[in-house]
Amino acid sequence: MVDLSLMGAHAGRMNSIERRSWLGKHLRIGQEWLYLSFEDCRATGVTEEDIFELTERSLAAHGREEVEMPAKIGLHPQPDSLMHAMPAYAPSEFACGIKWAGNFPTNAERFPDLVATSAVLILNDHESGLPLALMDACWITEVRTPSVSFVAAKHLADPDATTFGMIGCGIQGKAHVRMASHGLPNVEEIVVYDVFESAMAKLIDTCQPLVAAKIRKAASVEDLVKSVQVIASATPIARPPEPRIRDEWVSAGQTLLLNDCHSQVADATVRRADKYVCDSEAQHRILDDYGFYPQGLPPIHAETGEVVAGIKSGRTSAAELIVVNNIGMAVEDVVVARQIFDRALERGIGIKLPLWQRTS
Numbered sequence: 001m002v003d004l005s006l007m008g009a010h011a012g013r014m015n016s017i018e019r020r021s022w023l024g025k026h027l028r029i030g031q032e033w034l035y036l037s038f039e040d041c042r043a044t045g046v047t048e049e050d051i052f053e054l055t056e057r058s059l060a061a062h063g064r065e066e067v068e069m070p071a072k073i074g075l076h077p078q079p080d081s082l083m084h085a086m087p088a089y090a091p092s093e094f095a096c097g098i099k100w101a102g103n104f105p106t107n108a109e110r111f112p113d114l115v116a117t118s119a120v121l122i123l124n125d126h127e128s129g130l131p132l133a134l135m136d137a138c139w140i141t142e143v144r145t146p147s148v149s150f151v152a153a154k155h156l157a158d159p160d161a162t163t164f165g166m167i168g169c170g171i172q173g174k175a176h177v178r179m180a181s182h183g184l185p186n187v188e189e190i191v192v193y194d195v196f197e198s199a200m201a202k203l204i205d206t207c208q209p210l211v212a213a214k215i216r217k218a219a220s221v222e223d224l225v226k227s228v229q230v231i232a233s234a235t236p237i238a239r240p241p242e243p244r245i246r247d248e249w250v251s252a253g254q255t256l257l258l259n260d261c262h263s264q265v266a267d268a269t270v271r272r273a274d275k276y277v278c279d280s281e282a283q284h285r286i287l288d289d290y291g292f293y294p295q296g297l298p299p300i301h302a303e304t305g306e307v308v309a310g311i312k313s314g315r316t317s318a319a320e321l322i323v324v325n326n327i328g329m330a331v332e333d334v335v336v337a338r339q340i341f342d343r344a345l346e347r348g349i350g351i352k353l354p355l356w357q358r359t360s
């Protein structure tokens, strides 16, 4: 459970007027805003468990159509790169803002000391529109993304699954392995694969002390796919896709949790899936227009949030092959950002920076 006692101003405990009054005691709205670095965000004490629960709430709110969230628009300054503008407003959480996120997979060769994924977020006061905070959103992205995968797994994977496989052992690979037990409580074995041996070794070094399940390197993608019940992928998004998972390796009862469009999965697999679920149909239609799905999208059973909210069915039989394609939604980011912001204000974390002085 999210520890609401530490979050005095949080949703459900104050109405909008009380919330604004609380906010006004901690920040001179319109005259200053709060800057929060990666480490500041982590120092607030918001945990991975909190973020898992917040993500579940934001997905359900999206499924019930209680949020305003236009599809992302993007820039593509380098081949296979993307920068996405992601605004969202979740009234029930008083969460309003925009994330500006980039993924540049070629950084690995061009700028080896730089990560591929970056993100900052502006949080706004939903009453006046004024900016409240400028914050790092790398940590939010790192943790809310596996939270989405494993909230989806709670509803769409075999609840008794004991095996999980991770394709791609970067930031997301590690975060997924760390958090696998959230949606797969019986997981005993985790199999990992990356094109780089060193990435697999680093994941195991970092994550094995943190998880009860035994982690092993896959001999190949085929070995991984044939060894596990639930598979997640977080590899560079290729346009057009370069699928390495052959359709004949995928079997009934498996659940695929894709974070990288269909980069790794054959079109035949997504088309024969018993259920194909995606987080935002509008968003994936835009990605289709950009050329990420050259064969088009298969019929969509539901959006992830609709399943989480109980509006559409999740897994209904052990034999179903289910593919879940989550590209990430701004509502997940702003809801977590709000909680981090509130805790930072309460605990005096971050730097207050001047804004303009005009009041009218």
Ligand SMILES: NC(=O)c1ccc[n+]([C@@H]2O[C@H](COP(=O)([O-])OP(=O)(O)OC[C@H]3O[C@@H](n4cnc5c(N)ncnc54)[C@H](O)[C@@H]3O)[C@@H](O)[C@H]2O)c1
Pocket (backbone or CB within 6 Å): 103, 105, 116, 117, 141, 145, 167, 168, 169, 170, 171, 172, 173, 193, 194, 195, 196, 199, 234, 235, 236, 237, 244, 258, 259, 260, 326, 327, 328, 329
């Ligand atoms: N859906 C979401 O919400 C969401 C959020 C964050 C990141 N992502 C996506 O997840 C992907 C990974 O992000 P990251 O931050 O972990 O990046 P990263 O650069 O830290 O890790 C990517 C890893 O994939 C490996 N890799 C590359 N090609 C591979 C292949 N064919 N097979 C197996 N491994 C391969 C790389 O060696 C690297 O270790 C990106 O495409 C990113 O856009 C999605």
